[in-house]
Amino acid sequence: MGDTKVVQQLVDLQLAEYAESTLGHVDLSLEALATYQEPNSVVDLGCGTGILGIGALLLGAKSVFFVDSDETISSALRSEVQNAINSTFYSGYYINRKNYFLGNYVGQDKIVRLGKRTAGKWRRSVHETWEISGKLGELKNPLIHNTATSLNAYITKINFYSTLHAKANKSEGKTATLFKIVVYPPLKFLQTLIKSKNVAFSIMQAFHSFLSWAKMYLLP
Numbered sequence: 573m574g575d576t577k578v579v580q581q582l583v584d585l586q587l588a589e590y591a592e593s594t595l596g597h598v599d600l601s602l603e604a605l606a607t608y609q610e611p612n613s614v615v616d617l618g619c620g621t622g623i624l625g626i627g628a629l630l631l632g633a634k635s636v637f638f639v640d641s642d643e644t645i646s647s648a649l650r651s652e653v654q655n656a657i658n659s660t661f662y663s664g665y666y667i668n669r670k671n672y673f674l675g676n677y678v679g680q681d682k683i684v685r686l687g688k689r690t691a692g693k694w695r696r697s698v699h700e701t702w703e704i705s706g707k708l709g710e711l712k713n714p715l716i717h718n719t720a721t722s723l724n725a726y727i728t729k730i731n732f733y734s735t736l737h738a739k740a741n742k743s744e745g746k747t748a749t750l751f752k753i754v755v756y757p758p759l760k761f762l763q764t765l766i767k768s769k770n771v772a773f774s775i776m777q778a779f780h781s782f783l784s785w786a787k788m789y790l791l792p
Contacts (some may be wrong), residue, residue, distance in 0.1 A: 625688035627792070638685045638702075642718050649713035656686060656711060663688050663706025669715040673776075674723065678768035680714065726776060741788050748788035757782040 619789060645653075649667075656665050664687030669714055670680045684702040720726035741748070761778035768774060 595682035605722065607666070625675065632727060639715070640717075643718040644718070646713055648736070649711065649715065652711050652713050653686060659709075661707070664702070664704035664708050666708060667715055668711070668712040669717045671717045671719055671774040673719050673726075673768075674771060676722070676770055676773075678719075678770045678773045682710075684708065685715070723772075727779075730776060730780045734780050735787055737780075737784040738788035742791055746761070746788075748785045748791075750789075753782065753785045753789060756785060 637657075656662070664684050666682045667685050668680055668682050671678050684704055687702060687704055688706075720729065738748075757778040760781040761774045764777040765771065765774040
């Protein structure tokens with residue numbers, strides 16, 4: 573990407589990214605990143621926790637583009653990101669993300685993944701959002717998000733992230749009740765089905781909702 577310094581995250585980018593065995597890789601990656609003297613821009617590939625991208629911002633990078641391990645960048649989006657990085661008009665950019673489940677299109681969402689160093693703050697520890705305080709633009713070319721390559725892998729992924737979601741909800745002062753455990757999953761199923769038109773994907777999203785609230789209910 574021109575003069576953009578690309579940093580490949582060395583953390584295990586799958587479900588074990590928080591495991592104790594990967595922490596050394598995070599430290600090594602941050603040490604390598606620190607050798608750059610105020611990099612112009614950084615692409616955090618397979619961002620996971622986003623720790624390298626955030627580290628780059630703290631070390632003086634002017635902007636960071638976060639790309640998760642299950643997302644694909646087209647050549648058109650790559651060029652568009654390069655032009656956006658060189659622009660001074662916007663503090664950050666929305667990117668449309670096309671989501672696929674087991675190879676089937678299940679809808680799209682709009683997320684902020686490209687922004688400048690002083691643009692805003694990250695919120696939440698899971699399903700994070702980047703709140704940009706300045707003016708936001710929107711890129712035309714989408715990210716391709718392949719949420720799962722197999723049902724077994726996706727169930728494992730749901731189990732992992734529902735635990736993080738339960739802990740995040742509790743830290744935010746939310747409460748888990750029997751009502752939420754029983755009622756929220758069917759509502760999530762209907763909401764997802766309307767958007768995705770995919771029954772299997774909707775069931776998985778409802779299962780995630782059930783696990784998140786049930787696990788939170790059982791937390792000490």
